[in-house]
Each structure stands twice: as C-alpha cells, then as structure tokens.
Amino acid sequence: MCLAVPGKVVAIDDSADPLTGLIDFGGVQKRACLEYVPDVRVGEYVIVHVGFALQRLDEESALASLRLFEELGLLEEEFGDAWQQAEREAGTAPASTAPAPTAAVAADQTESGSEAR
Amino acid sequence: MKYIDEFNDPALARRLLDEISATATRPWALMEVCGGQTHSIIRHGIDQLLPEQIELIHGPGCPVCVTPLDVIDQALEIASRPDVIFCSFGDMLRVPGSDRDLFRVKGEGGDVRVVYSPLDALELARKNPDRQVVFFAIGFETTAPANAMAAHQARRLGLTNFSLLVSHVRVPPAIEAIMTSPVCRVQGFLAAGHVCSVMGTAEYPALAERFGVPLVVTGFEPLDILEGIRRAVRQLERGEHRVENAYARAVREDGNPAAMRMIEEVFEVTDRNWRGIGRIPSSGWRLTEAFRAYDAEHRFDVGGIRTEEPAECRSGEVLQGLIKPTECGAFGTTCTPRTPLGATMVSSEGACAAYYLYRRMNGPTPQAARATREEMNPVA
Numbered sequence: 001m002c003l004a005v006p007g008k009v010v011a012i013d014d015s016a017d018p019l020t021g022l023i024d025f026g027g028v029q030k031r032a033c034l035e036y037v038p039d040v041r042v043g044e045y046v047i048v049h050v051g052f053a054l055q056r057l058d059e060e061s062a063l064a065s066l067r068l069f070e071e072l073g074l075l076e077e078e079f080g081d082a083w084q085q086a087e088r089e090a091g092t093a094p095a096s097t098a099p100a101p102t103a104a105v106a107a108d109q110t111e112s113g114s115e116a117r
Numbered sequence: 118m119k120y121i122d123e124f125n126d127p128a129l130a131r132r133l134l135d136e137i138s139a140t141a142t143r144p145w146a147l148m149e150v151c152g153g154q155t156h157s158i159i160r161h162g163i164d165q166l167l168p169e170q171i172e173l174i175h176g177p178g179c180p181v182c183v184t185p186l187d188v189i190d191q192a193l194e195i196a197s198r199p200d201v202i203f204c205s206f207g208d209m210l211r212v213p214g215s216d217r218d219l220f221r222v223k224g225e226g227g228d229v230r231v232v233y234s235p236l237d238a239l240e241l242a243r244k245n246p247d248r249q250v251v252f253f254a255i256g257f258e259t260t261a262p263a264n265a266m267a268a269h270q271a272r273r274l275g276l277t278n279f280s281l282l283v284s285h286v287r288v289p290p291a292i293e294a295i296m297t298s299p300v301c302r303v304q305g306f307l308a309a310g311h312v313c314s315v316m317g318t319a320e321y322p323a324l325a326e327r328f329g330v331p332l333v334v335t336g337f338e339p340l341d342i343l344e345g346i347r348r349a350v351r352q353l354e355r356g357e358h359r360v361e362n363a364y365a366r367a368v369r370e371d372g373n374p375a376a377m378r379m380i381e382e383v384f385e386v387t388d389r390n391w392r393g394i395g396r397i398p399s400s401g402w403r404l405t406e407a408f409r410a411y412d413a414e415h416r417f418d419v420g421g422i423r424t425e426e427p428a429e430c431r432s433g434e435v436l437q438g439l440i441k442p443t444e445c446g447a448f449g450t451t452c453t454p455r456t457p458l459g460a461t462m463v464s465s466e467g468a469c470a471a472y473y474l475y476r477r478m479n480g481p482t483p484q485a486a487r488a489t490r491e492e493m494n495p496v497a
Contacts, residue, residue, distance in 0.1 A: 003153055003337070004259065004311045004367075017273075018236075018266060033236060036262055036376040047314065047367055050206065050256075051234025052263040054373055055314045061366045068338055077465065082207025082231040086220045089211055089463075091455050 004049040005069060005078055006062035009034070009042050023048055026066045028079050126340065130166075133343040138168040140350050146172045146302045147349050148295065148438055150288055151309035152179025152466025153337045159471035161339045171350065174302065174438035177291055178309055180256045181208045181464035182436060183391040186426055188255075188284045189214040191419040195251050195282065196222045196229050198417070202245060204238035205253040207231045212460045215424045235267035235281075242271070242279035251413045254281040259311040261285055261402060262376035265383035268408050280413035283403055286389055288312050289320040290400035296328040300439060305349040307335040307342065310364040315380075317372025321360040329358045336364040383408055392460060393426065393433025432459035435468050442469040449473060 007023035007030075018035040023046065030051070037046055037053045045062035046053035057065075069075050077085075149155055155175045158164055164173045177183055193214045196203035203219070210220045210231065223229040228248075232238050235252050242250035254264040264281065271279045288309055295301055308321060313334045321332045331352035335345030345363045352359060362368055380402070389401025404412045414420045426433070430452065431445040442448050442461070452458040454470055461467035465474075 004314070018270065030233065033234070033263070033266060035266065036373050036379075038375065047311075049259055049311060050263045051236060052266070054259070054262070054311070054376065055367050055369070057367060065338065079233075082210060083220075083223075085207065086210040089454050090220060 003078060004047040004054060005075070006045055006047050006057050006065045007032070008045050008062070009040055009053075012040070012042055021053070023053070025075060025079070026070055028075065030079070129340055130343060133340065133347050134166055134168075137171065137343070137347050137350055140347070140354050141168055141170045142354060144170045144172065145304050145350055145353050146174055147305045147307060147346060148174040148176045148303040149307040149335070149342070149345075150176040150178040150292065151307075151312070151337070152182065152464065152468075153311075154307060154309070154335065154342060155179070155468050156466050156471050157337050157339060157342060159468075159475045162475075163339060163342055167346065171346065173346075175435065175441075175468040176295070176306075176438060177391060177394060177436040178257065178288065178312075179436075179461070179464050179466040179468075180260065180286060181212055182432065182460040182467045183286060183394065184209075184212065184255050184284050184460065185390040185392045186214060186424045187390065187422055188282070189218075190422050190424050191414060191417075192253055192282055193217060193219065193222055194419050194422060195413060195417050196227045197225070198227075198249075200249050202228045202230060202241055202248050202250045203253070204230045204232045204235075204241060204250060206255070208464055208466075209253055209255065211457070211463050213457055213463065235264050236270070239267050239270055239274075239276070239279060242276050243274070246278060248278060249416075250279050251417075252279070252281050254283045254285065257286055257288060257309070257312050258316045258380075259309075259314070261380050261384065262315055262373070265379045268383045268404060268411050269379060271411055272408065280411045280416045281404065282413040283384075284389070285384065285402040286391065287386075287400055287402065289324060290397050291391070292324055292332075293328075294394070294397045294400070295437065296324075296330065298437065303330065303438065305331040305353055306333070307345040307349065308332050308360075310334055310336040310341070310368055313362075313364070313368045313372065315373050315376050317377075318360050318362065318368070318370050319372075325358045325360050331358050332360045334360070334362045334364050334368050336367065391436070393430070393436050395433075427458055430459035432461040432467075432469065435461050442472040443476075445469070 007025040009021050010024045011022040013020045018033050021034045023032045032048045033052045045057045211218050219229050238252035325332045331349045333345045333349045384402035385405045386399050387403040388398050390396050429447050434440045457463045461469040
C-alpha cells in the first residue's frame, strides 16, 4: 500500500489540470499526476504512489530500485490485475462470473482499468 | 549513504550485518513501523540474518490492516447499492468485514471497481453523471495527497456524484500510542520512508526526545532496511536518541510542501479507531467542513454502523507488536490468506500474511534468506 515505484518522466501535459505526465516504469507506461513535483522535467525520475509523483529521484537509484522490483515481481503486483489476484487468493469462481455490467459500465471498466495499486 | 548499483549486493549486506553484529553489545528491540518494510523483512529473511540480540517488532503501519471493521462494513453497505460505483485500491478487495468482503459484493452484483489512482474514480464520476461514484480513501500520509487531490478536483469541477469514504491514519500518533503502552518493549524505530517523503521529519524529533528512542527514516529495499537497523543500533549503543535520515535519496527534511498544503486544505486532524488497536487520539484525518459535501459516510448515512471484531483474531496484538503472528492459535489453521479472520492475513503488507507466505508456520527459511546466507558464507 505504501509502495512507491520509481519511473522516468517521458512526457508532460502542461495543459492538464492537474498537471499530468506519462511515466515509464521499466517498460510499463502510466499517466501520473505531477502537481506535487511541478518543476520536474522530461527525462527526470520520480517516485510514484497511487498515480502521484511524490519526489524526484536520481537516475542511478531509480534504475537500481526498478531492477530489484522487477526481480521480486513487485511491478507485477503493482500493475497487475487485482481481480485475478483476489480470485487466486480466494480460491473461488472468478468475479467475472458476476452478473454482467451494462454496456456503458463495461466500457468504463475497460477505460478505467482494473489494475492493482 | 547512497546505494547506487549495490542493491541486492551480498557483499554490502554482509558488511552491514557484520557492523550491526560488532556494534550490538546487548539485546535491542526495534520496530519497523511500515507494513511494506515488514513484508520486505520477512520476504528476505532479514530478521533471521540479524544477530540474535536484535529483535524486530512489526508495527501497525499497514493501512489496509488498521482500517476499522466499522469502516469496512460501511464500504460494503455503500458498494451494495445499485446506484453506486464503488472504487477502491486493489488491496482492499479481500479485507473481511463482518460477513463478506468487496470481492464478494462484486460477485453478488455490486459495481465495484479497482482503480490505480483516486483520479481514475473522479473520471468515472464525470463519465457516469447518473451514478454515485464513491472512492474508498484509506491510507497513511503517503496516500493522503492523492486522495486530497481527488476531493479538491471534485469541488473544482462541481461534481455532485462523487464522494470519498475516508479512513486516513497518521504515523506519529501511532508511535506515541505504542510508546505510552504499559507493555511497550520498543527501544528504537525504523520510520516509514515514503510517509516522510510527503511529511518530512518535523514531527519526529519531539517523539525521539520525549520517549528517548532513535527514529531512523528507512527505505523499503533489503539494504535500506539493514542500513536503518545499523544506524538505530549505533545510536542505542551510544545512548543517543535522534532522528536520522537513512533514506535521503527519497526524503527531504521538509518533505513535499505542495503535497502537505493540499492535505491541509482538504483534511483536518481527528481521532481514529485502528482495527485491532482501538481509538488513538488525533491519529487520523477527515474531510474539513468545506469538503463535507464529499463525505460518503454522511451522504449515505452509514455512520451508525458499529461492529465487533471476531474474538478469535489476535491481529490487534500483532499490530501492536505484542505477539508474533505464529503465536496466534488461529494462524495457519482457521486463519489463512484464503480464509482470513483479520486484515493482517489479507494484505500483502500484513505481518500474518507475510509470515504465512514466506515462513509457513516457522517452517523452512525463506528462499531469499537461504540464498543470501549461502552467498555470505561460501563453503570453503
């Protein structure tokens, strides 16, 4: 829950409110809020928690942490599918056997994603 | 100290462990506050690699574990309503309420969504104006800036169909509660690195002074933890009790001022119940009056839900560091990750789940620890 993953800022959308950037976590790219590190530049590294960059990090530390996280499977835990993980842990029928949501909701589900945090 | 390419470096691990061994002349009990650190300690067998004099007591710093049963039941009640899209971090799906969890509510037809960021929940509210979108805003100081931003943006956008079920907790009052307990054995703390990334270290010197304990801001990776332990033991042996930052690459003394300003705008300090522990004064945040319209507890009138903890579950004692998970009679028998009695067996940062996953009832030494031991003590 308090895992913060280092990532590289690959793009910044200055027009977004709140300020938003695209962050690369060792190959996985996700959008993150940059409002708390407003001076960050493309190419710099930040630590990201629940979609928010909290601090800058130097490149060497960030890359070393990312390597370790990947080895330990922490990136999969962080960005994997939480429902699948819950199904595995519960040892029950998949939640996907639940009554199907409406088409509009299903579309939202796809857009909002169901990744773990 | 800065680790560069030395993470997972057995030679450095050995140096740190040798120094801890050489420094420690008597038994010391340290508490790692953060559940992420607990997970890392057990996963890598750090507690087993340390000299016998050094005991690690696992603290209550897993926000999933300490979210009160009342609040879980409130979440389940709200998530069951047909007009609601209930959004949560993935960690909360299988935390047991009185009789079910969010995973089961979804199976029963509830519209429960997992989001990566609270802003994803906000986006759902914008796209679904005919539904009430509720975000389960749990967490310590690390998560509070994100949840505060969601409330701030909801008000800025004038969204009337978005609210937060807030159960935020703060580390310093928990440290105070631990240290004032008559059964406290803690002599030093590894303070949670990412909490301090946000809040800085300003609240800690007073605690170090009042209770005479070293507080070492510590990261989450194995070598970070060893370095935090090394510094705490060095202070204890010298009779010192200072705040030290062993995680300087991610923690500044003043934290993140922009994040703290947002927390202050949206939240105010309040007393909070901690699951298994009870009420700790000033240990949490709630939405300020200006944001009360976004408070799901009021909007859905679930504040009256009060529930009792199952008597068999001793997670409260685990969370206070009074017992190890394996000392609970239910551990590994009636309480497993598949059938958890309490949150400490559900969350990957809960001490019980970590023990179950990596130690299996005091069973074999974790693979990582074995490997490290072999690397550190090569057979001649």
